[in-house]
Amino acid sequence: MTKPFDPQAFAAEAAARLTGPGGRFELVVEDVLGAQMPVMRHRSTSLGEVLAASTAHGDRDYLVTEDRRMSFTEHASAVAALAAALRARYGVRKGDRVGILAANTPEWVLTFWAAQALGAIAVGYNAWWAPREIAYGVEHTSPTVLVVDAKRAALLAELDIQVPVLTMEHDLPALLTDFPTATLPNIEVDEDDPAVILYTSGTSGRPKGAVHSHRNLVAVIDYHMFNDALAAAFTGTTELPSRRRYLLTSPLFHIASLHNLVVPRLVTGDAAVIHQGSFDADRVLRLIERERISNWGAMPTMATRMLELDLSHYDLSSLTAFSLNSAPSSAALQQRLRDHLPVARNALVTSYGLTECSTAATLAGPAELAAFPDTVGRPVVGVTLEIRDSAGNTVAEGTEGEICVRSPYVMLGYWQDEAATAAAITPDRWLRTGDIGVLDDGRLRLSGRRSDLILRGGENVYPTEVEQRLEEHPAVRECAVVGVPDADLGQQVAALVVVESPTATTEDELRAFTADRLAYYKVPARWRLTTTALPRNATGKVVRTAIEV
Incomplete structure (x- = not known):
């Protein structure tokens, strides 16, 4: 009887050969900025x-x-x-x-x-x-x-x-x-x-x-x-x-x-x-045709806009690899891609990473993503990943906690910001991502992005930055910025603004004020002006889950 092919087991065996002693990508443990971690023996140094x-x-x-x-x-x-x-x-x-x-x-x-x-x-x-x-x-x-x-x-x-x-x-x-x-x-x-x-x-x-x-x-x-x-x-x-x-x-x-x-x-x-x-799905698809593109890593928003077109009108036969990057993708989007984009049927992958990590921390291959559409995969070569509780202790599989990563990909730190660097990177070089996730049988599943982060079309928007700029306006008493679902961009930026009186300012005035101070994608697309104070908990923090815009 023929033994069923197990792609995960095959990949593990192949990786062991490639990274083992004498392998093309042999891993050895060396000191990196005071921490012992695996690095590739045969590497360039600059x-x-x-x-x-x-x-x-x-x-x-x-x-x-x-x-x-x-x-x-x-x-x-x-x-x-x-x-x-x-x-x-x-x-x-x-x-x-x-x-x-x-x-x-x-x-x-x-x-x-x-x-x-x-x-x-x-x-x-x-x-x-x-x-x-x-x-x-x-x-x-x-x-x-x-x-x-x-x-x-x-x-x-x-x-x-x-x-x-x-x-x-x-x-x-x-x-x-x-x-x-x-x-x-x-x-x-x-x-x-x-x-x-x-x-x-x-x-x-x-x-x-x-x-x-x-x-x-x-x-x-x-x-x-x-x-x-x-x-x-x-x-x-x-x-x-x-x-x-x-x-x-x-x-x-x-x-x-x-x-x-x-x-x-x-x-x-x-x-x-x-x-x-700017991204134009028709222009991009024509470019794929003309240049015979083989590999494309797209943001989910780009993939969604591409699927609004009739893909049968384009020659996409050159594509051999397609990945969803920069933001989480839904099972529905993944399936729509498999249904309409030929390369996605057998080659769709996704990953999880962040700027501080230089590249992906985890990668989900085509078979595993098809079987577990909510996963972002397993740690990539050279990455050690742990889920930790608020005290910094590693938790058991299936338990939610902060995603922590150590690897030769992790940044040196933040430029001229020792406090932020110390908060993000432990003395033994673990990066605290601030993201919340769960490990299931070695596969990472995200259960929350960094605290209140808004992911708009692959761009990160932190509410605090937008709120601070809004609060510079003389008519704004306080405000709260949140993300709201958007079928095209994933999320849109929305603002609840507390003003002195109903006539103190207008949405248009606040929009123009913000646009003069922030990149366009950070400017709220939805607004609600009110004279009622923001909802706060016993410690005085704004209860964002109670905010409606």
């Missing part, structure tokens, strides 16, 4: 090393847009020129910050890699920030130079920014022309030196800068290479896939696009095809 090796991919496409193509050779040459210019003209040195404030463009990627070539720290500012948020970010990380696109340059004109500003449309092309024979510098950096800062919304009302090291990003690359090897094992080959084409639809200031798409392609030799402009 992103500069990764960049230098990328020229081996030659004339293959690396970056592609609707009207531009850049090969790996062209990319390395442009990065060398830009790095030389930043060093010679603007004095950028190891450890300096290079700010990037722009929508998705090849120049965004060039600037990131030029910073790495110099041993500098790339700072990916949120391109959707309002001017006041931009001013805060620039002051917070003090970049030596700021690289922006034309739209953000216009916003900067409203601010007193005392930093050299280079535009992607005019200044960068001129700099590349000025240093045509430059070669990549060879700057020594330590594995645990900072490489990039990405901002995550702050529970205390201000965005926090998550600092990721060279070790973090190199480990992310190896994680993706390991996943490729594991997938190859299922087909009975040791050859890793090549010539894939990845669709980039999320902002480059997110780990989904930068750490987990653009950066690993420099090692795998695959193309990153960049969708530019």
Whole structure:
């Protein structure tokens, strides 16, 4: 009698071979910032090393847009020129910050890699920030130079920014022309030196800068290479896939696009095809057709909008991998994808991760996700995951608690915020995610996102930040911001505002006031103005569950 195939057991056996002694991805326990944890023995030690090796991919496409193509050779040459210019003209040195404030463009990627070539720290500012948020970010990380696109340059004109500003449309092309024979510098950096800062919304009302090291990003690359090897094992080959084409639809200031798409392609030799402009399902599907996209990681909101179209009108046969990223997805959405998108029938995956973790902490494969649609999977290679109670003790399987993660992917900490870093990362390098979950037979199930976090179309919105801005309005006595369900975006931002009198202000006035101070996605879409005080408990905290907007 033939023994039934158990994909989970097969994957475990293949992973053991790959990560065991002598394996291609052999794991060894080493000291990482004072904590013992598994890391890959055969690894690069810096992103500069990764960049230098990328020229081996030659004339293959690396970056592609609707009207531009850049090969790996062209990319390395442009990065060398830009790095030389930043060093010679603007004095950028190891450890300096290079700010990037722009929508998705090849120049965004060039600037990131030029910073790495110099041993500098790339700072990916949120391109959707309002001017006041931009001013805060620039002051917070003090970049030596700021690289922006034309739209953000216009916003900067409203601010007193005392930093050299280079535009992607005019200044960068001129700099590349000025240093045509430059070669990549060879700057020594330590594995645990900072490489990039990405901002995550702050529970205390201000965005926090998550600092990721060279070790973090190199480990992310190896994680993706390991996943490729594991997938190859299922087909009975040791050859890793090549010539894939990845669709980039999320902002480059997110780990989904930068750490987990653009950066690993420099090692795998695959193309990153960049969708530019706001998400338009028809344009994206046409791009998949034209560029023969093989891999796409989409936000649930994007998937929902795509399903509103008749997919039979598009040639999506090139897609071989599809994942749902950045926010939880419902069983209903997953099934609709399987029903209408051919690749989803056998290749739909999802994951759980956060900016502080650099990449996924868990991953749910196609078979397990189909059987358990509420799971976000099992810990990925190199990750140790525990569920802990409020005292920090590990709880039994099936018991709800805080998700805690330790791995070489976990950030160094928050830029210039020792208190927030200490609250998030324990002395033995466990990351307290603030998310609530349950482990069932090794599978993670989320039972709550960070305290009051609102997930709007894949973007994190913390109520405190919105409330603090609203409370600057003279007519607002107090307010509470909550998330309300939305079929398209997952959640919308809603505000209950307590005012002095019914005529003190209006929804339109408050909306405009907030839009002047916050990114558009943080501006409440629903409002209720009242003269009745907010509901509070015995300790004076607002009872958000009692709020109706």
